[in-house]
Amino acid sequence: MDFLNAIVALANYVLIPGITYGSQLAIGALGVTLVYGILRFSNFAHGDTMAFGTMITILATWWLQSMGVSLGPLPTALLALPIGILGCIVLVLVIDRSVYRFYREQKAKPVILVIVSMGVMFVMNGIIRFIIGPDDQSFSDGPRFIISARDFKTMTGLDEGLGIRTTQVITVVTAIIVVALLFWFLNKTRSGKSMRAYSDNEDLALLSGINPERVVMLTWIIVAALATIAGTLYGLDKSFKPFTYFQLLLPIFASAVVGGIGSPLGAIAGGFVIAFSEVTITYAWKKVLVYLMPDSLEPSGLVQLMSTDYKFAVSFVILLIVLLFKPTGLFKGQSI
Amino acid sequence: MSDTVKNSLLFALVFTLIILSGFFQGWNNAMFILNMGIISAIMALGVNLQWGFAGLFNVGVMGFVALGGLAAVLLGMPATPGAFAAGGAGVVLALLLGIGTLVAASFTYKRMPSGRNRNLAMMAILVFGFFAFRGILDPNVALIEAVNPAATGYLGGLNPGTDETYRDNGWIMLLAWPVGGLFAAGAAWLIGKAALGLRSDYLAIATLGIAEIVIAMMKNEDWLTRGVKNVIGVPRPVPYELDLQNSAAFVERAASLGFDPVEASTLWVKLLYALLFAVVLGIIFWLSQRALNSPWGRMLRAIRDNEVAAEAMGKDITARRLQVFIIGSAICGIAGAMMTTLDGQLTPGTYQPLRFTFLVWVMVIVGGSGSNLGAILGGFLVWFLWVQVEPIGLFVMNILTSGMAEDNWLRLHLIESAAQMRLMTMGVIMILVLRFSPRGLIPEK
Structure with missing residues (x-):
């Protein structure tokens, strides 16, 4: 019985939050990795692209709620998501046309594009703060739990409860759908193949008649969609605050690099590696160990390796280790 | 028009702007802009050394600035008994x-x-x-x-005074500035050792990470920094306003110049700070200028412009990069210690990457990367804009919405959000400069 309790506690505090956070990071990192693969720069504005898409989704959610529309048990934000994606696509394409294209034609060095993306980050951040303000916004509605911890306890008779939140299930399901769609697109369709060809070898792709502007446009559309979905899922699960989204940049970059930047599969793996490391290292293990250890060995402290405030340090250290020992990442991304 | 004339005009323009703000918004405010402008210029010089000279992409300025602030506390505060x-x-x-x-x-x-x-x-x-x-x-x-968690609860610093007398040892803050540089240099050495061999994007991500970690550490390690409880009352190398107001000689002199004692004392203190800061800025500028024109500076620029050729000439690229990375970060640390001295307090919660990292980058880009004079000009100009965009934005919004009803929701929202204009303005300035004048206001020669 103690063993079961330990497993349930582990699932409740580590596995489920880890999977959820990992899915969010994975979708975010896919966006970074696609920009890197096709446009060949690290997009510092990605966190704010996520925040922008989420903001449009939130505004649309509020509008739908004021009209009395709802999805029943699901959060209204899912219905508003396509509007958010559209809004984000429009913004990103406008920025690409007005800002990035110039440097593409100049064949500017990647680091110049990174600096330009810093400027874009400022502007997006400003737009977001201007429209929705810098404060926390909560936009999740519908029932919070699919199984609440108390129900689980009465159902199974265990001491530990296992609570599964609606947003966690939605995150995982959406992530699976999104990833499946993306891989189908990249591997099976003509446009997806042209994107991969362009990423592999730009000159050869140009020779075989692939229109670079079209590839770039497709990339931005996909990146905007991914960013909005990742941002909305994160916002539903936690809450929306522009500054938090900016800070997500570090774990997202870490995920993309750990997996191998430029490799979509790597981005997903990296997302989960980073998420699980963050959760396991900042989790207070006492609750699990109490069930597993004999009474005499019971830990006195919280058995927390690091306080939660150091979660950035975790993604950072993993990033450094990978960069030092395996610079191409776990999945042989582009060695840069 | 020769370069000297053009540059002098640009500097004259910036100082005229600051003086104008003195006339319209009070001299206290103008002195604040000037003091923070000098500190910003020093930070910009540090980043310019890394980016302009050597092409290193450091986006962890905030962390080095914060480490400088830590040094100010560790030297300036008295040890907790x-x-x-x-x-x-x-x-x-x-x-x-x-x-x-x-x-x-x-x-x-x-x-x-x-x-x-x-x-x-x-x-x-x-x-x-x-x-x-x-x-x-x-x-x-x-x-x-x-140990007395409400008032201290941390180790305190090296100030020889006691709780009552430590403020008399303000001179120690002058020592804290170079020590702040040393702290930042130590951190830069660690991060540079690990990340400089990699390509530029990775250095950016690594420095972004180290800055967040430094701030997390300062917020959480209460034994060292008091964390989010903040350290207040950091001593200062200049006299206190209250002491000046109590000194008969000072009041008399102020009265003879037509100032009232309170205003005169605040201005005098800020002026002393400005002089001290200007000396530091002058020294760092002189050294940077010497470095730029020395064989060492030429070697750095050669590495920046053509890494392979420089390596073929037998230059040790990684070692030179590590060197300039450490020096640039140390300059940011010195500026950070100066800033904490000026504020008189260390508040880890206020360190924001947009304000302390990316704004410094805007200064370097706008001023002209690779040019020390440009970095200083960018520091003053962008800092001035950063401070003034908010009132200007409010003013513009008020004019734009003057036709609307008092309680129109759009008007209220626009006026309320005017404060958020500064980020957008900085971004637009940066993008425009990069696009139309990528070498900045004072281009590298």
Whole structure:
């Protein structure tokens, strides 16, 4: 019985939050990795692209709620998501046309594009703060739990409860759908193949008649969609605050690099590696160990390796280790 | 128009702007802009050294600035009575143990043949070292934080004075500035060792990370920095306003110049700060200028412009980069210590990457990367804009919405959000400069 309790506690505090956070990071990192693969720069504005898409989704959610529309048990934000994606696509394409294209034609060095993306980050951040303000916004509605911890306890008779939140299930399901769609697109369709060809070898792709502007446009559309979905899922699960989204940049970059930047599969793996490391290292293990250890060995402290405030340090250290020992990442991304 | 004339005009323009703001918004405000402008210019010089000279992409300026602020506290504040006796030795022991663990791990990595045994040995050293480190650190930290937690609860600093008299030792802050540089240099050495061999994007991500970690540390390690409880009352190298107002000679002199004592004292203090800061800026500018025109500076620019050719000439690229990375970060640390001195307090919660990292980048880009004079101009100009965009935005919004009803929701929203205009303005300025004048206001020669 103690063993079961330990497993349930582990699932409740580590596995489920880890999977959820990992899915969010994975979708975010896919966006970074696609920009890197096709446009060949690290997009510092990605966190704010996520925040922008989420903001449009939130505004649309509020509008739908004021009209009395709802999805029943699901959060209204899912219905508003396509509007958010559209809004984000429009913004990103406008920025690409007005800002990035110039440097593409100049064949500017990647680091110049990174600096330009810093400027874009400022502007997006400003737009977001201007429209929705810098404060926390909560936009999740519908029932919070699919199984609440108390129900689980009465159902199974265990001491530990296992609570599964609606947003966690939605995150995982959406992530699976999104990833499946993306891989189908990249591997099976003509446009997806042209994107991969362009990423592999730009000159050869140009020779075989692939229109670079079209590839770039497709990339931005996909990146905007991914960013909005990742941002909305994160916002539903936690809450929306522009500054938090900016800070997500570090774990997202870490995920993309750990997996191998430029490799979509790597981005997903990296997302989960980073998420699980963050959760396991900042989790207070006492609750699990109490069930597993004999009474005499019971830990006195919280058995927390690091306080939660150091979660950035975790993604950072993993990033450094990978960069030092395996610079191409776990999945042989582009060695840069 | 020669370069000298153009540059002088540009500087004259910026100082006219600051003086105008003095006429319209009060001299106190203008002096604040000037002082922070000097500090911003120093930060911009540091980043310019890294980016303009050597092409290093450091987006962790905030972390180095914060480390400088930490030095100001560790030197300026008096030691908390009893705190070191309570747990100081234990903390020092734990830190030594932590460093020893890392050294042992890297030694193992270098000396043992690669393979599973090496990995296992390193894992064992790191895991054991970490738990021993935490095991010694945690109880001692608790002891230190238990010493008078409402007022101190941290180790305090090296100021020889007591709680009552430490403010008399303001001179110690002048020592704190170079020490702040040393702190930042140490951190830069660590990060540079690990990340400089990699390509530029990775250095950016690594520095972004280290800055966040430094801030997290300052917010959480209460025994060192009091964390989010903030350290207030950091001493200053200039007199206090109250002392000036109580001094008959000062009041008399102020009255003879037509000032009232309160205003005169605040202005005098700010003026003294400005002079001190200007001296530091002058020294750093002179040194940077010498460095730029020395063989060392030319070598750096050669590495920046053509890495392969420079390497073929036998230049040690990684070592030179590490050097300039450390020096640039140290300059940012000095500026950080100066800023904490000016504020008189260390508030880890206020360090924001947009304000302390990316704004400095805007200064360097706008001023002209690779040009020291440009960095200084950018520092003053962008800081001035950063301060003034808010009132200007409010003014513009008020005009734009003047036709609407008082309680129109759009009007209220626009006026309320005017404060958020500054980020957008900075971004637009940066993008425009990069696009239409990529070499900045004062281009590199």
